[in-house]
Every structure is written in C-alpha cells, then in structure tokens.
Amino acid sequence: xxxxxxxxxxxxxxxxxxxxxxxxxxxxxxxxxxxxxxxxxxxxxxxxxxxxxxxxxxxxxxxxxxxxxxxxxxxxxxxxxxxxxxxxxxxxxxxxxxxxxxxxxxxxxx
Numbered sequence: 695x696x697x698x699x700x701x702x703x704x705x706x707x708x709x710x711x712x713x714x715x716x717x718x719x720x721x722x723x724x725x726x727x728x729x730x731x732x733x734x735x736x737x738x739x740x741x742x743x744x745x746x747x748x749x750x751x752x753x754x755x756x757x758x759x760x761x762x763x764x765x766x767x768x769x770x771x772x773x774x775x776x777x778x779x780x781x782x783x784x785x786x787x788x789x790x791x792x793x794x795x796x797x798x799x800x801x802x803x804x
Contacts, residue, residue, distance in 0.1 A: 695793050697732045697769055701785060704771040712751050718770065720744040724781045725770040727756060727799065729763030734789060736765070736799035739782035743770050760798050 697704065704726060708714040720742050727736040727750065736756065740746035747768050750756040756765060773781050789797055796802070 695734050695789050695797075697726055697728050697734050697767075699792070700726070700734055700737075700788055701771070704769040706771065707767050707769045708747075710747075710751070710757075710765045710768045712748075714768075715744065715748055715751070718744045718747050718768070721772050722775045722778055723770050723772045724778055724785060725768060726785070726797075727765035728767040728769060730766045731763065732767065733762050734797045735760060735762055736797050737782060737785045737789065738800075739778040741775055741778070756799060762798050765799075 704724070708717045710727060722741045723743050724737070724739045725743060725746065726734050728734055738746065758764070786796060786800065
C-alpha cells in the first residue's frame, strides 16, 4: 500500500538514515517506514519520534531487505500522547482493510 493512500496526515519525512536523525524532533506521534516507492513496510507510534527512529536504525529487521523493498523513508506526523494509540490502530486497520494483511514489518496489529 502506498503511504499517501493510507494517510495524508504524515506529511513530514526524512531519509531512513542516521545522518538525518537530527531533523526529527523529540515529540509524540505516529510514523511509517516506507520503501523507495513509498510502500508502507511498518506503522508505529511513539512518545519520542527522534528516539524511535534511532532505535529502528539499529534494528537489523527494520534496516534489512523485505520482499516489498528496504525502508528508505521515515514518515511521521505529530499527535498528542493520548491520541497516538488510536491513530496507530486506525492506520493499521486501514492498511489491513486494503491489503488484507498488516504491513510486512508489523508482527501484530490491533
């Protein structure tokens, strides 16, 4: 599923690379890892987008190649902490409704 078909609210993006970490703020929100073709590989939520990007960059599963491609984009949007669980669940449900499965790197969904 193409990211723009999933949500129009994650408008900020950086390259999924350590040298772009400095551009991501330490705020709560939801995010997606996407391939070069913007195929959604993973959807998540966090209270600190900066820290979560750093965590994923050190995770071989998130940095490796999948059948849908390698993560090259980190898309994110800002939501208050009390809303991020709801937003993540809705994004995952929407993905599953269209594709029939969770994003390839999400182990489980809501």
